[in-house]
Amino acid sequence: MAFYVDGFVLPVPKDNLDAYKKLARLASKIWLEYGALEYHECVADDVQPGKVTSFPQSVKLKPDEVVVFSWIVYKSRRSRDKINAQVMKDPRLAGMDPKSLPFDGKRMFWGGFKPIVSKVAE
Numbered sequence: 001m002a003f004y005v006d007g008f009v010l011p012v013p014k015d016n017l018d019a020y021k022k023l024a025r026l027a028s029k030i031w032l033e034y035g036a037l038e039y040h041e042c043v044a045d046d047v048q049p050g051k052v053t054s055f056p057q058s059v060k061l062k063p064d065e066v067v068v069f070s071w072i073v074y075k076s077r078r079s080r081d082k083i084n085a086q087v088m089k090d091p092r093l094a095g096m097d098p099k100s101l102p103f104d105g106k107r108m109f110w111g112g113f114k115p116i117v118s119k120v121a122e
Contacts, residue, residue, distance in 0.1 A: 003118075004115075036074055
């Protein structure tokens with residue numbers, strides 16, 4: 001399988017969801033311009049707190065927040081590293097004050113993943 005995925009989970013205050021969507025649309029445009037193959041942002045629709053762990057627990061979700069699950073697909077890890085370096089220097093995103101973001105970045109988590117099974121309906 002010739003691709004690589006970055007995954008993200010973060011809490012977004014419900015009152016900031018429109019601002020988050022606006023930022024996500026901008027981010028998707030930038031990532032794709034630099035060569036990402038796909039960019040996805042999804043808001044939780046059916047996630048419940050678990051007994052041991054869950055999406056809400058993973059971000060210490062507050063009652064006035066929703067969970068966002070996102071992923072970006074790249075050709076390879078090397079491609080991802082190059083693209084992310086370019087994105088972080090892009091003036092449309094670089095220099096954003098973390099205090100002004102429409103989410104709490106301290107409770108966000110992310111990572112890079114190598115695929116082990118990947119099927120698409122025919």
